[in-house]
Amino acid sequence: MLNTFATRALIKLELARALRNRKFLFFSVIYPSALFLLIAGNADSKTKIDGTGLTLPTYMMVSMASFGALTAVLMGNSERIAKERESGWVRQLRLTTLPGRGYVLAKTASAAVVSLPSIIIVFVVAAAVKDVRLDAWQWLALTGAIWAGSLVFAALGVAIGYLASGDAVRPITMITYFGLSMLGGLWMPTTTFPQWLQDIAKWLPTHAYAALGRSIEQSQTPAAQDIAILAVFFVLFAGGAAWLYRKDTLKA
Numbered sequence: 001m002l003n004t005f006a007t008r009a010l011i012k013l014e015l016a017r018a019l020r021n022r023k024f025l026f027f028s029v030i031y032p033s034a035l036f037l038l039i040a041g042n043a044d045s046k047t048k049i050d051g052t053g054l055t056l057p058t059y060m061m062v063s064m065a066s067f068g069a070l071t072a073v074l075m076g077n078s079e080r081i082a083k084e085r086e087s088g089w090v091r092q093l094r095l096t097t098l099p100g101r102g103y104v105l106a107k108t109a110s111a112a113v114v115s116l117p118s119i120i121i122v123f124v125v126a127a128a129v130k131d132v133r134l135d136a137w138q139w140l141a142l143t144g145a146i147w148a149g150s151l152v153f154a155a156l157g158v159a160i161g162y163l164a165s166g167d168a169v170r171p172i173t174m175i176t177y178f179g180l181s182m183l184g185g186l187w188m189p190t191t192t193f194p195q196w197l198q199d200i201a202k203w204l205p206t207h208a209y210a211a212l213g214r215s216i217e218q219s220q221t222p223a224a225q226d227i228a229i230l231a232v233f234f235v236l237f238a239g240g241a242a243w244l245y246r247k248d249t250l251k252a
Helices: 004-022 022-040 058-086 089-094 100-129 136-163 171-183 194-203 205-217 224-251
Strands: none
Touching: 022 058, 022 100, 058 100, 058 136, 058 205, 089 205, 100 136, 136 171, 136 205, 136 224, 171 194, 171 205, 205 224
16 A cells, blocks of 8 residues: 555656656657658658658658657656666665555656657647648557557666666667667658668667557558567566666665
8 A cells, every 4th residue: 555655656756857847848749749840841741752651741750759759758767767876866765665666667657648748749740730631540549559669668768777877878878769769760761771771670679669650550450570579679678677676776
């Protein structure tokens, strides 16, 4: 009972902190929509990208919605956890009835709440400005798939937060963040990459993540390979986060 109460209290605190952080809200909620307009703003709604079956606005809509969710759960978790470890906040929490899983749940929940608006705003901008039209079930399925898929990167954010120190966490996170975004095809279609780079990109979690949404846009069943890739990376990231959390606990 006390564990549940402590977890709920921390979740409320994390949500309040996330919603007060204006810089974080800008980069996770507004920035992806601005990038969408920058990349797809002058594109027409009829010409399809070679090898994708989608127009540039529909392709980039999923990319930027995925990018926004990735920003919220990865950037938010990693830096905040590293700083809380250095400040002693995590050590103080261990003196309470809060279980370790409650701490991770609170971090994931706060990031997930911020990631949902970023997804929806990209969809609204794409529909209003670039006239992207999908069936109602596709909008709902896209929202659910991108939101749920962001948990893979939330686990990665927790792992980086426990892996890196306060000074090192930002460069490590930024390299991971931009590397996964660019190589995974969130900023440009991977069909424009050299073949050897396409072969690498298709095994990245960001590529599989965006591929789920693009399958839904085309009314197709998501590829089993993409689902498997996300599942494997989630297990790896979550397992790594759990191991690093226990290791950090033993040092405290």
